[in-house]
Amino acid sequence: MTEIIRPTLVIDKGICLHNIERMAQKAKDFQLRFRPHFKTHQSAEIGDWFRIYGVEAITVSSVQMAEYFARYGWNDITIAFPLNVLEIINVNRLADNIKLNVLIENREAASALAIKTTHKIGVYIKIDTGSNRTGIEPSKISLINSILEILAENKKITFKGFLTHAGHTYSARSTNEIFSRHFDSLLKLRTLKQRYLSYYHNIEISIGDTPSCSICTNFSGVDEIRPGNFIFYDLMQQNLGVCSFEDIAVRMVCPVVAKHASRNEIVIYGGAIHHSQDSLLNIDGKQSYGRIVINKNNEKKLLSPRNYVARLSQEHGILKVSQKNFPLFQVGDLVEIIPIHSCLTANLARKYLTTEGEEIEMINTRG
Amino acid sequence: MTEIIRPTLVIDKGICLHNIERMAQKAKDFQLRFRPHFKTHQSAEIGDWFRIYGVEAITVSSVQMAEYFARYGWNDITIAFPLNVLEIINVNRLADNIKLNVLIENREAASALAIKTTHKIGVYIKIDTGSNRTGIEPSKISLINSILEILAENKKITFKGFLTHAGHTYSARSTNEIFSRHFDSLLKLRTLKQRYLSYYHNIEISIGDTPSCSICTNFSGVDEIRPGNFIFYDLMQQNLGVCSFEDIAVRMVCPVVAKHASRNEIVIYGGAIHHSQDSLLNIDGKQSYGRIVINKNNEKKLLSPRNYVARLSQEHGILKVSQKNFPLFQVGDLVEIIPIHSCLTANLARKYLTTEGEEIEMINTRG
Numbered sequence: 197m198t199e200i201i202r203p204t205l206v207i208d209k210g211i212c213l214h215n216i217e218r219m220a221q222k223a224k225d226f227q228l229r230f231r232p233h234f235k236t237h238q239s240a241e242i243g244d245w246f247r248i249y250g251v252e253a254i255t256v257s258s259v260q261m262a263e264y265f266a267r268y269g270w271n272d273i274t275i276a277f278p279l280n281v282l283e284i285i286n287v288n289r290l291a292d293n294i295k296l297n298v299l300i301e302n303r304e305a306a307s308a309l310a311i312k313t314t315h316k317i318g319v320y321i322k323i324d325t326g327s328n329r330t331g332i333e334p335s336k337i338s339l340i341n342s343i344l345e346i347l348a349e350n351k352k353i354t355f356k357g358f359l360t361h362a363g364h365t366y367s368a369r370s371t372n373e374i375f376s377r378h379f380d381s382l383l384k385l386r387t388l389k390q391r392y393l394s395y396y397h398n399i400e401i402s403i404g405d406t407p408s409c410s411i412c413t414n415f416s417g418v419d420e421i422r423p424g425n426f427i428f429y430d431l432m433q434q435n436l437g438v439c440s441f442e443d444i445a446v447r448m449v450c451p452v453v454a455k456h457a458s459r460n461e462i463v464i465y466g467g468a469i470h471h472s473q474d475s476l477l478n479i480d481g482k483q484s485y486g487r488i489v490i491n492k493n494n495e496k497k498l499l500s501p502r503n504y505v506a507r508l509s510q511e512h513g514i515l516k517v518s519q520k521n522f523p524l525f526q527v528g529d530l531v532e533i534i535p536i537h538s539c540l541t542a543n544l545a546r547k548y549l550t551t552e553g554e555e556i557e558m559i560n561t562r563g
Numbered sequence: 564m565t566e567i568i569r570p571t572l573v574i575d576k577g578i579c580l581h582n583i584e585r586m587a588q589k590a591k592d593f594q595l596r597f598r599p600h601f602k603t604h605q606s607a608e609i610g611d612w613f614r615i616y617g618v619e620a621i622t623v624s625s626v627q628m629a630e631y632f633a634r635y636g637w638n639d640i641t642i643a644f645p646l647n648v649l650e651i652i653n654v655n656r657l658a659d660n661i662k663l664n665v666l667i668e669n670r671e672a673a674s675a676l677a678i679k680t681t682h683k684i685g686v687y688i689k690i691d692t693g694s695n696r697t698g699i700e701p702s703k704i705s706l707i708n709s710i711l712e713i714l715a716e717n718k719k720i721t722f723k724g725f726l727t728h729a730g731h732t733y734s735a736r737s738t739n740e741i742f743s744r745h746f747d748s749l750l751k752l753r754t755l756k757q758r759y760l761s762y763y764h765n766i767e768i769s770i771g772d773t774p775s776c777s778i779c780t781n782f783s784g785v786d787e788i789r790p791g792n793f794i795f796y797d798l799m800q801q802n803l804g805v806c807s808f809e810d811i812a813v814r815m816v817c818p819v820v821a822k823h824a825s826r827n828e829i830v831i832y833g834g835a836i837h838h839s840q841d842s843l844l845n846i847d848g849k850q851s852y853g854r855i856v857i858n859k860n861n862e863k864k865l866l867s868p869r870n871y872v873a874r875l876s877q878e879h880g881i882l883k884v885s886q887k888n889f890p891l892f893q894v895g896d897l898v899e900i901i902p903i904h905s906c907l908t909a910n911l912a913r914k915y916l917t918t919e920g921e922e923i924e925m926i927n928t929r930g
Contacts, residue, residue: 200649201647201649201650201653202625202626202627202647202649202650235877235878257877257878258569258832258878259569260569277820277832277878277879278820278821278830278832279820280568280569280818280820280832281818281820281894281895282567282568282569282818282895282897283568283569286568301821302821302822302894304893304894304895305820305821305894308894308895328826329830329874329876329879329881330820330821330823330830330879333825363876451647451648451649453644453645453646453647453648453672453697454645454668454669454672454697455669456697458700459695463645463696463697465625465644465645465647468839468840468841468907469907469910472835472840473835473839473840473841474835474840507696509696509730510602510624510906510907510910511602511624511625511644512644512696512697514696526671527648527669527671527672527675528648528649528671528675530649539877540835540836540877543836543877544911546928546929547929557929558929560929561913562913562914562924562925562927
């Protein structure tokens with residue numbers, strides 16, 4: 197910690213390994229393929245930590261990310277994003293080298309793939325089980341049929357099954373609501389799988405969200421889970437009741453640069469280019485961009501929610517703190533901010549520093 | 564445009580040059596030093612465009628940014644961020660090579676600077692004229708005096724004057740309110756300058772925000788302006804009445820990957836890792852993360868505010884569009900998103916593509 201002089205994303209490898217091990221064990225217990233989503237960390241080195249627990253197949257959210265991890269020896273990758281037809285040349289090149297799966301949810305992309313696919317490729321049909329972001333509503337059987345007909349025109353394409361991301365678990369107001377949305381999602385996928393199983397004998401169900409994968413215990417009919425965020429977790433997951441503070445593996449460490457006693461505010465070097473702009477409703481009814489951990493007398497202390505990141509501009513973060521805690525902050529101190537959304541925070545940081553002082557690289561998409 | 568296959572920040576160099584020229588001319592007309600803020604573009608190549616209009620001094624928001632631009636020949640730089648005492652070694656190294664100014668707003672940082680400064684350095688005292696982010700309230704004369712006393716202990720330090728960023732112009736509800744906040748800010752700074760002018764004969768007033776610098780015409784007593792955003796502008800500025808759509812120089816070009824007729828939504832490849840998460844209140848009472856320009860029959864068309872970026876997740880952007888416009892979008896199309904906040908969008912993009920097809924690099928902070 198003493199060498200940090202500017203905003204730095206510090207990662208606790210021990211917590212990460214524990215989080216990976218727990219999810220890998222859960223997948224094993226429920227006989228599920230564990231295909232973790234690597235969009236959260238975007239790092240080849242962190243990717244290697246998953247190999248310790250037997251992970252061989254991964255999920256990514258872009259063709260670029262698939263290309264990056266393929267270079268680091270991952271040869272079974274699902275790109276969990278609606279196929280971008282403008283990247284089909286890149287997709288073909290990848291499919292020539294690794295086992296690649298893509299997502300289809302409309303006839304247009306299915307046609308482009310059927311016409312242009314030159315190498316063996318797997319296709320999941322993306323189903324919208326209620327998150328209303330992407331995917332086909334499970335009742336739209338004629339659309340699914342017509343997509344399957346189009347895909348069947350190219351023998352290099354294998355229909356792998358139905359995939360969903362039940363992202364509406366993130367807006368659940370209780371863990372019970374996570375359970376019920378997960379179960380509803382499962383029922384929809386199982387019904388679909390049943391309908392098509394006699395024609396396609398090896399089709400699978402793949403589900404993805406970290407809340408369900410973390411706390412649910414009914415995976416009947418599921419073949420694969422693709423959680424990503426769980427390696428780091430964050431305040432959003434903690435707030436959902438999905439993890440504890442002790443499970444959160446990343447913190448943005450920031451220097452204190454100014455104090456304003458008249459409004460109990462601390463200015464840190466660490467703004468919207470360091471922290472995600474995602475927020476949570478704080479107990480005072482304001483938006484919080486992170487919780488604060490301070491280091492006093494070599495002891496770390498998580499401050500109560502009355503102390504939080506209240507505003508972000510490009511490089512500035514403004515902490516609202518209680519009058520009692522205000523004197524604990526000194527110009528030149530380092531404070532630790534627990535992120536609201538670790539995936540986006542990591543994407544901004546572009547690299548990590550482990551608690552042991554080792555630098556870890558991420559994908560470079562500048563090239 | 565036809566070569567773009569994934570989210571790409573496209574920049575119109577002609578508009579940028581026009582925006583720079585207009586601001587440079589305004590500074591000349593009002594006899595102000597023009598010290599543009601380079602945190603908006605963070606690019607050495609774009610920085611060179613300012614030299615055409617005689618710019619020799621610049622503003623940055625971090626020590627790293629100062630180091631980057633110093634490497635590209637900029638030798639008069641103000642770091643417009645409260646001095647981070649943890650970076651004083653880097654600050655000294657910079658001050659050895661260029662004319663460097665830093666900002667002080669408390670005794671702690673003043674002491675650290677007075678003790679550790681080894682090379683000539685300029686100091687502005689940061690004044691809070693109402694934005695309540697950083698800076699000293701102008702009434703706190705005893706604090707200002709004590710800081711000046713501390714700084715006077717080191718003869719290498721020159722007190723340069725008072726600097727503010729009237730960031731509260733961004734929350735103005737009318738251009739009149741921008742005028743009045745700017746004028747109030749000026750009065751406060753002029754009063755301070757008057758008070759100290761007999762002791763410090765060369766002190767200056769430096770102001771910074773793009774709204775005031777763009778539309779105000781009273782700069783009496785001001786010595787320097789430091790706007791940054793004006794080179795690109797964005798929807799936030801357009802919404803404030805500070806620029807027109809034609810002045811906005813950057814657009815995030817994104818592929819269409821899916822359509823959902825049941826809710827008039829278009830899914831684009833382009834999410835929170837591409838667009839800033841800053842938003843504006845749309846006419847339908849929802850948050851908008853950007854306006855949409857489409858290209859039909861080789862003609863560009865800005866769609867009405869009933870068509871906008873409604874949601875962002877990591878890689879996905881969801882466009883809400885009118886029923887009438889829904890058929891205009893096809894899977895595989897490219898759409899142009901006008902950013903809400905161009906500084907943060909550029910920071911996420913990490914590079915630019917000009918409308919002439921030239922790639923432009925930005926600072927690399929991964930190292």
